[in-house]
Amino acid sequence: LLRSSQPLTGPNRRRCREDEKLLGTILDEGERGFIIDTRSAQAAKQARMGGGGTEPKSSYPQWRRLHRALDRGRPLQESFVRLVEACSDPSLSMERWLSRLESSRWLGHVKAALSTACLAAQCLDREDCSVLVHGAEGTDTTLLVTALAQLILDPSCRTLQGFQGLLQREWIEAGHPFQLRCARSASSHGRGKQEAPLFLLFLDCVWQLSRQFPLALEFGERLLLTLFDNAYASAYGTFLGNSEKERSLCKVKENTHSLWAWLNQPEEKQKFLNPLYSHNPLVIWPSVEPQSIQLWQGLFLRWIRPSQHLDEAWEEIQRLVEGN
Amino acid sequence: VENVRLLDRLSSRRAVVGTLYLTATHVIFVENGSETRKETWVLHSQISSIEKQATTATGCPLLIRCKNFQVIQLVIPQERDCHDVYISLIRLARPVKYEELYCFSFNPKLDKEEREQGWKLVDLNEEYNRMGVPNNYWQISDVNRDYGVCDSYPTEVYVPKSATAHIIVGSSKFRSRRRFPALSYYCKGNNASICRSSQPLSGFSARCLEDEQMLQAIRKANPGSDFIYVVDTRPKLNAMANRAAGKGYENEDNYSNIKFQFIGIENIHVMRNSLQKMLEVCELKSPSMSDFLWGLENSGWLKHIKAIMDAGIFIAKAVAEEGVSVLVHCSDGWDRTAQVCSVASLLLDPYYRTMKGFMVLIEKDWVSFGHKFNHRYGNLDGDPKEISPVIDQFIECVWQLMEQFPCAFEFNERFLIHIQHHVYSCQFGNFLCNSQKERRELKIKERTYSLWAHLWKNRADYLNPLYRSDHSQTQGTLHPQIAPCNFLYKFWSGMYNRFEKGLHPRQSVTDYLMAVKEETQQLEEELEVLQERLANLQKSQSGDNKVKNKQQQRSKQTGLYTSNNSLANTPQEYSNDLKSFPSRSPSQGDEEDSALILTQDNLKSSDPDLSANSDQESGVEDLSCRSPSGGGCLPSEDSGKDSDEAVFLAG
Numbered sequence: 008l009l010r011s012s013q014p015l016t017g018p019n020r021r022r023c024r025e026d027e028k029l030l031g032t033i034l035d036e037g038e039r040g041f042i043i044d045t046r047s048a049q050a051a052k053q054a055r056m057g058g059g060g061t062e063p064k065s066s067y068p069q070w071r072r073l074h075r076a077l078d079r080g081r082p083l084q085e086s087f088v089r090l091v092e093a094c095s096d097p098s099l100s101m102e103r104w105l106s107r108l109e110s111s112r113w114l115g116h117v118k119a120a121l122s123t124a125c126l127a128a129q130c131l132d133r134e135d136c137s138v139l140v141h142g143a144e145g146t147d148t149t150l151l152v153t154a155l156a157q158l159i160l161d162p163s164c165r166t167l168q169g170f171q172g173l174l175q176r177e178w179i180e181a182g183h184p185f186q187l188r189c190a191r192s193a194s195s196h197g198r199g200k201q202e203a204p205l206f207l208l209f210l211d212c213v214w215q216l217s218r219q220f221p222l223a224l225e226f227g228e229r230l231l232l233t234l235f236d237n238a239y240a241s242a243y244g245t246f247l248g249n250s251e252k253e254r255s256l257c258k259v260k261e262n263t264h265s266l267w268a269w270l271n272q273p274e275e276k277q278k279f280l281n282p283l284y285s286h287n288p289l290v291i292w293p294s295v296e297p298q299s300i301q302l303w304q305g306l307f308l309r310w311i312r313p314s315q316h317l318d319e320a321w322e323e324i325q326r327l328v329e330g331n
Numbered sequence: 332v333e334n335v336r337l338l339d340r341l342s343s344r345r346a347v348v349g350t351l352y353l354t355a356t357h358v359i360f361v362e363n364g365s366e367t368r369k370e371t372w373v374l375h376s377q378i379s380s381i382e383k384q385a386t387t388a389t390g391c392p393l394l395i396r397c398k399n400f401q402v403i404q405l406v407i408p409q410e411r412d413c414h415d416v417y418i419s420l421i422r423l424a425r426p427v428k429y430e431e432l433y434c435f436s437f438n439p440k441l442d443k444e445e446r447e448q449g450w451k452l453v454d455l456n457e458e459y460n461r462m463g464v465p466n467n468y469w470q471i472s473d474v475n476r477d478y479g480v481c482d483s484y485p486t487e488v489y490v491p492k493s494a495t496a497h498i499i500v501g502s503s504k505f506r507s508r509r510r511f512p513a514l515s516y517y518c519k520g521n522n523a524s525i526c527r528s529s530q531p532l533s534g535f536s537a538r539c540l541e542d543e544q545m546l547q548a549i550r551k552a553n554p555g556s557d558f559i560y561v562v563d564t565r566p567k568l569n570a571m572a573n574r575a576a577g578k579g580y581e582n583e584d585n586y587s588n589i590k591f592q593f594i595g596i597e598n599i600h601v602m603r604n605s606l607q608k609m610l611e612v613c614e615l616k617s618p619s620m621s622d623f624l625w626g627l628e629n630s631g632w633l634k635h636i637k638a639i640m641d642a643g644i645f646i647a648k649a650v651a652e653e654g655v656s657v658l659v660h661c662s663d664g665w666d667r668t669a670q671v672c673s674v675a676s677l678l679l680d681p682y683y684r685t686m687k688g689f690m691v692l693i694e695k696d697w698v699s700f701g702h703k704f705n706h707r708y709g710n711l712d713g714d715p716k717e718i719s720p721v722i723d724q725f726i727e728c729v730w731q732l733m734e735q736f737p738c739a740f741e742f743n744e745r746f747l748i749h750i751q752h753h754v755y756s757c758q759f760g761n762f763l764c765n766s767q768k769e770r771r772e773l774k775i776k777e778r779t780y781s782l783w784a785h786l787w788k789n790r791a792d793y794l795n796p797l798y799r800s801d802h803s804q805t806q807g808t809l810h811p812q813i814a815p816c817n818f819l820y821k822f823w824s825g826m827y828n829r830f831e832k833g834l835h836p837r838q839s840v841t842d843y844l845m846a847v848k849e850e851t852q853q854l855e856e857e858l859e860v861l862q863e864r865l866a867n868l869q870k871s872q873s874g875d876n877k878v879k880n881k882q883q884q885r886s887k888q889t890g891l892y893t894s895n896n897s898l899a900n901t902p903q904e905y906s907n908d909l910k911s912f913p914s915r916s917p918s919q920g921d922e923e924d925s926a927l928i929l930t931q932d933n934l935k936s937s938d939p940d941l942s943a944n945s946d947q948e949s950g951v952e953d954l955s956c957r958s959p960s961g962g963g964c965l966p967s968e969d970s971g972k973d974s975d976e977a978v979f980l981a982g
Contacts, residue, residue: 094818097814099817100817101633101634102634104818105624105627106624106625106628109620109624109625112620112621114620114624117620118620125902133902218836219836219837220837220838221836221838221840221843222843223838283840283844291837291900294834295903295905296618296833296834296903297618297619297620297623297624298613298822298828298834299834299835300620311815312818312819313812316735316736316737317737319737319738319803319804320737323737323738323797323799323802324797327848328844328847331850331854
């Protein structure tokens, strides 16, 4: 599984031998690979006018390109804002709730993200093909897809340690611009053009996986909520800045504490573990039918829905498992 | 009919070829596989509609829709055969006599004594005694002993002490279908009660002294309150329209000390259409999130569920918090009234949240009070306008509550699904006919078996591992959040997409926890035994060898339920783009799948999907044939092979 940003083909269909060679070395003679472009075919074509573009078939003959349009940026932020507004609207009658939920389109984004990640995973696992994922910048939807695909495919990513490693690798070090994306959350009404909840979308998808495979992840919802909180505002330096370069320049490692260090302390770690976890060495394929994708109430209704009875249920689960 | 193809709704690639059989009671499809001859069994009673679709190159498609939401798509090669099957199924799915129903031929090989015992498992007299009646305020009345007063009521009803036979009879003449106010639930803590009836025949201005006295009697039976609520569960407009037909609702001016309340729940026709629309959404091929959510909202289904729940909450509050008695009615008092009374009772009394209590609740408010099972669920061929998912809605309310209060119910989702299944299956006699009177005339108890006994026998499969009778959630009244709460109502894919296993969570928390609980128990027992032995050993030196052998034996029995965890499943069709690409087909060389052959050890008896063995994308493959030589009880709820043979052939 590879990731990159878009090739700078431009309007004149530039070629780059080194890039072709690099992708060439990945595949053996006669092998084929997939490129999953997270932009629509049209958007990818239009990108050429701005100097970007796609890999032309003639230059990359062994690679087959698939387009899976995943929203990012402004549309995704709008979607997030609308959903939060719908959830906190007390006047909403039952008759209007579902249409408000639908018009936010958030669940549609979740479905699209999971489907694309599953597609990538399917290419790797079922077709035995290498996959290259990119969008435009390679810092948003690209990371969403590669991170989710690994969770689906690789059981070690589903352990608490492995998941932290996945986040560190596929989101932080890969250069997702946290500072730009996670500044205002849902109260940003169009000010920050760079604001977009990609990371939240990722966490939502992870939650969907945990709902469909309740025994498969070593961590629980609490970890996901903690990560969400820390992406926006944190006492730790882990999510600071927009890239490794910035973090290095700001001397984050010298001046701040690591979130992971805190999480991994034995007393803290306990709280984030999933009592139902059982190591599952196989690939987990989620269903992306609408019935299978649900609103993440624990996050979106966190302050609205009483959690007492559900908390009690988890305590009971903990008790049963520990008793054993 | 041979060479019939059974299609899978989610994945067009997974059609299987087999032979179709029609028997007197079932439709059976047997797959042509060499390793496992998977069978799909469908009871004729379950068939809701059959659709013959346009002939294509591959054959003649036939779509069978079932009342338990199973949808079976067959393709029959010859048009003539297809037509024959179609005509036969139409006839078989529309019985005209009760004797045609499965319950009269179903034979679980129990003797007469056991059959009788099965029927005695739920005893309503015991239940009313448990509630605390008869007492100073409530008495049992046999005024209806020959069904002379009301033919849809039971022979024994509970009425207020001050309601004489004269008052009862007079009131019954002023009520639609003679369904006079009678006790549904009595709260001994504060003497408040829930009574039920049908609408009064008040028209615009008619009055009836006895009916007014009846309501007064109900009020007097609760000294703690000087008024009662009268709750009409219809929309106000409908109730008012009824007045033009000489019926209507209670006028606060005429009935002293009542507070009248409309809680608008729509009628059976609206509900039938609502379900229809929702099922259409479920049948969409590859719907987008928008299609699904729009469709769901458009059906209005969850809105109706919420309306029923809200009514139940109102009544429970009135009884528990205000200590005020409530009289509930709708039009005829056998649909919405039943729903609302049973929801309220469930909220009020933790007994009804136990397995036994729930059976009792259904027996009381649905069976004994004359809910028209035959008309509503089509036991026999009848007026399609009478069909409506009334009890389905009640069962869904219970599920919605279970999701909000995971520790509060002794039973699990599977219990609810199986009850719904049997409302339509006519495999047992509990839900036949329209009234107690009809059931007695047909001698149901002598000629059929009781569902409750069957469920009780398998109760281990229906337990909720999170239930503890001493838990705070299980004590007292349940208080669902009233507002905001729209988001609390979820689409029940476990019921409406029941046979599409690919849609559901792939790992069952319930089953895992039940296994953990069981193992813990076994380990505790083993520990006790070992401690005893240790104590004995300390007294004498002999018997070392015996101890070792016992230990070895036991450790073979315990061992964590691991088959559940190594769960393989196959990807759904995420993309059409991969079709043209050469790929391994799931049936060949797929190591994970091949390791998971259906074996008796791995199968959980009553719900095959949770054994984590089969390909969970295809709804068909789970409906597997289980060997009759297995020891477990294999009920027919999941269209597997019939339990009658299987259970009672085992050693």
